[in-house]
Amino acid sequence: xxxxxxxxxxxxxxxxxxxxxxxxxxxxxxxxxxxxxxxxxxxxxxxxxxxxxxxxxxxxxxxxxxxxxxxxxxxxxxxxxxxxxxxxxxxxxxxxxxxxxxxxxxxxxxxxxxxxxx
Amino acid sequence: xxxxxxxxxxxxxxxxxxxxxxxxxxxxxxxxxxxxxxxxxxxxxxxxxxxxxxxxxxxxxxxxxxxxxxxxxxxxx
Numbered sequence: 330x331x332x333x334x335x336x337x338x339x340x341x342x343x344x345x346x347x348x349x350x351x352x353x354x355x356x357x358x359x360x361x362x363x364x365x366x367x368x369x370x371x372x373x374x375x376x377x378x379x380x381x382x383x384x385x386x387x388x389x390x391x392x393x394x395x396x397x398x399x400x401x402x403x404x405x406x407x408x409x410x411x412x413x414x415x416x417x418x419x420x421x422x423x424x425x426x427x428x429x430x431x432x433x434x435x436x437x438x439x440x441x442x443x444x445x446x447x
Numbered sequence: 448x449x450x451x452x453x454x455x456x457x458x459x460x461x462x463x464x465x466x467x468x469x470x471x472x473x474x475x476x477x478x479x480x481x482x483x484x485x486x487x488x489x490x491x492x493x494x495x496x497x498x499x500x501x502x503x504x505x506x507x508x509x510x511x512x513x514x515x516x517x518x519x520x521x522x523x524x
Contacts, residue, residue, distance in 0.1 A: 414493045
């Protein structure tokens with residue numbers, strides 16, 4: 330599979346995807362950390378992809394999403410936003426509402442963090 | 448880069464802005480925070496609102512002048 334196909338399949342097949350610099354265990358960028366912390370506060374099950382593994386990942390991702398910066402958060406295939414939006418939605422409670430609506434009321438019981446390669 | 452060219456780009460993209468602010472977060476001329484409140488953003492999702500800002504600043508984002516950008520947008524207050 331090409332990067333583009335792999336990125337699409339992770340976006341489509343995961344509840345919550347965080348494209349970030351580094352991994353949840355070793356975050357390499359302050360903005361990626363802001364998004365990760367907001368998702369953690371909301372109790373989200375997070376599937377992380379490290380875009381630093383290859384510069385081509387970031388290029389392909391931005392071509393798919395039309396979003397120029399990292400991090401990028403997707404819930405059930407839909408772009409929710411970058412660090413600023415995810416923080417803002419978490420602070421207002423809208424992130425939890427979106428997660429409940431899209432993943433079901435018990436989503437936090439499935440909270441998890443894993444890193445996948447693309 | 449100083450904040451002025453960015454402010455000009457945003458003013459061109461959001462002529463109706465009621466609030467428009469650009470802050471150099473670190474003093475280094477490459478980490479910026481922008482605040483835009485404009486009636487033309489009303490009714491758009493946050494993703495779409497931020498997309499408009501990215502479009503307005505596509506050039507300095509694309510050529511690496513802006514290393515990091517924080518965005519805060521609102522429709523009509």
